[in-house]
Amino acid sequence: MTDTTTSAPGAASIPGRVTDAPVAARRKLPIKGSAVVMGLYLLFLMLPLYWLLNMSLKTNAEILGSLTLWPRDLTFANYETILTDPSWYSGYINSLIYVTMNVAITLTVALPAAYAFSRYHFMGDKHLFFWLLTNRMAPPAVFALPFFQLYSSVQLFDTHIAVALAHCLFNVPLAVWILEGFMRGVPKEIDETAYIDGYSFPRFFVKIFLPLIASGVGVAAFFAFMFSWVELLLSRTLTSVDAKPIAATMTRTQGASGIDWGVLAAAGVLTIVPGALVIWFVRNYIAKGFALGRV
Amino acid sequence: MNKTVNQKAWFLVLPVLVLVAFSAIIPLMTVVNYSVQDSFGNNEFFWAGLEWFEEMLESERMWAALWRQLAFSAIILAIEIPLGIFVALNMPKSGFWASFCLVLMSLPLLIPWNVVGTIWQIFGRVDIGLLGYTLDAIGIDYNYTQNFYAAWATVIVMDVWHWTSLVALLAYAGLQSIPDAYYQAAKIDQASRWAVFRYIELPKMAGVLMIAILLRFMDSFMIYTEPFVVTGGGPGNSTTFLSIDLVKMALGQFDLGPAAAFSIMYFLVILLISWVFYTVMTNMDKRDGA
Known part of the structure; x- marks a missing residue:
């Protein structure tokens, strides 16, 4: 050198x-x-x-009138419109409902699976792990039409649970990978000691193991939340009125003639808020989460 | 960690298997089903064999979309990877400013994809957007809905804005894992800044960079929402990438057969890249475990 x-x-x-x-x-x-x-x-x-x-924070007159670097005529009317008009705020509620459902389902099924992958060898484990990964990588565009038909045929079209289940396609694999990454950091001796002390598996899992990987669960939940929140293609395809997410509400406003730029911008700002609120707590895990727990 | 063989672990994996099978295998079988059949409406289907695949392989439209897609992925990788490394090298190592940078850099990653599109749609407009207005004011003819180059530039800059931080954060995580002793040794050897980067930092970052490249390639390969919101695939078809074309075909024109054949070929490419990704990941795990 x-x-x-x-x-x-x-x-x-x-x-x-x-x-x-x-x-x-x-x-x-x-x-x-x-x-x-x-x-x-x-x-x-x-x-x-x-x-x-x-x-x-501007009025539409100011937006379209002249380019100003900061609002001369500060107004919160755009936010008021969103928070008082049901067709706008119901979008947020719908999004929050299916995202929450998705996080709950994802964590419930991913936790035991991640434990199995991190602790045991079993028949086909490597293939299964790889197959999960391919689902995280699957293009939503490929699944849009079949999902539409599948959920229509089981009468779930335009319900929150349909979107929540559809988002499991990429969130469950992601959560399994992230949790497995955290769980492998916990020494196996802890499991064995607990069994010798007479803990049953469920009791050990909830009382001892979960607290040890609490940060991992938090990170997995955060990423499940985030990826469900940012996704548009599937959530838009699977809903029409009752479960329409905020993202779809926004795109439809753009299609109409005479776009209300101020309200559109305010809606955009409000969708950034959930991520911005919790970002401080996960700042050291962002890279890990995006790289499927492998950094 | 040495794992024990235990076939009962299957019971723990079963819920995931059932759930993902429901949302992955059934839809995929539908796609396979459509790809080998033809329909004249009324839900009547006829065996079409590999006709659709042949049609798609000869379709200029698909090849054009594929080349556009590859060009797009290549360009954004060529920009984002070096830029991400460069940013990571310049990030504060610890303390408040490190957290401050991490938080601000993560912000674009957490924005809903259509809002990313909306942000750039507004930002780039000549009448109301800062970027478009400035470019127009200094005499550049910029209009992302009419001009081919402007549309591509907007879509690329938007992706760089959106995802460079991911590369930077991964590279940063790789840098953080280098022990101080390495730098001290380099200092004693009077190594130049370039030598430190080339022989210490780059090899140590190789694993995470590989993940970054694969993640960015995969995600750019399936990009849909952002360009759809900004340019809608236009002007003409100039920013119609694979996913946009596929959705147009499947949900817009309801050409089920060709769309399904398209989907399957698309998915096979993804499968291949996933396999490379998996190999890299497991090799990294092995190396860490050793």
Whole structure:
């Protein structure tokens, strides 16, 4: 590796001087440089978000009148429209209902399965684990039409449970992978000690094991929530009126002539809120969750 | 961890199996069913053999969508991976600012996909959007609903905005796992910044980067909502990617046979990539366990 450092000045090559003043001065510069890089990147990320927030607080006259960098005529009327008009806020309620159902179903079935994968070898375990992964990767577009027909034929079309079950397609595999990643970190001796102490499996699982992987359960729940919340194609295909999610409500508004930009922006801001509220608690697990528990 | 052989573990997996079978196998069988049959309406179906597959393989429309899709995935990977690594290298290592950056960077990842589309639709409009207005003001002819290049640029920048943070967060997680001793050794060796990156950081990040590349490839390969909201697949067909084309065919025109054949080929490609992904993942697990 030393052959790449021919450009280093002679004085600095004396061992022991590496932490001396010139080096320290040189090290200060990259820190500043990295702050600039991060500043620019975060600016790039925040600018479109700021614009959405900015528009949601303007009146339509101001939006269409002239370009203003901040609301001159601050108004919360757009938010009021959404929170008082049933056709808008029912979208949020519908979304929250099926997302909650989905999280409950996902965790209930994924917890025991993840335990089995993390602790035991059994016939076909590797194939099964791989097959689960392929479902996480399956394009929703492939499933849209068959789901529509399947749920129509069992009379579940336009119900919350239909969307919740459909989202299990990718959320259950995700949860199994994430939970398995957390569970393998728990030493097996704990299980064995508990059995020797006379715990039955269900009691051990709830009383001892679950508290140990509480953060894993939290992360799995968060990601199940998130992926169900952000998905549009399946939830839109499987609903028409009674269970229509907020995402679909928004796209239909865009189709109408004369778009109400302010309300649309406000609706967008409100869909970001659930993620933004809990993001602080999962900040160290975001990468892990997106990479199926494998980082 | 050494696992014990226990066939009873099947009972623990059974609920998942039943549930996913219900929502994956039954629909897939429907698709297979349609792909080999023809219908003249009235729910009457006739055996069509591999006709639809042959038709789809000869269909210019599908090949065009596939090339567009591959071009899109290649471009966003070429931008997001280097940019993500670069951002990860510049992130604060610990303390409040590290958490601050993590939270702000994660924000785009948690936004519903159609809202991502809406945000950029608004942001890019020449009359009311900051980006479109600025570009227009400095004399660039920018209109993402009319102009081919503007549409592609918007869709790509939107994806970079949406997902680069994921690459950065994964790379960051890889960097965090490098012990300080490595950097100290490099310092004693007078290693240049580039040498530290090339011989210490990059090899240590290789595993997570592989996951990042595969995840981004898969997800960009199935992208639907964001471009659909912004450009609706247009102008013309210029941003009609595979999923958009498929939904148009299946739910818009109700061409069940071709759409089903299309779906199956689409799914086989995904299956192949999943297998690569799985191999990478299990190899990483093995290495960590050793």
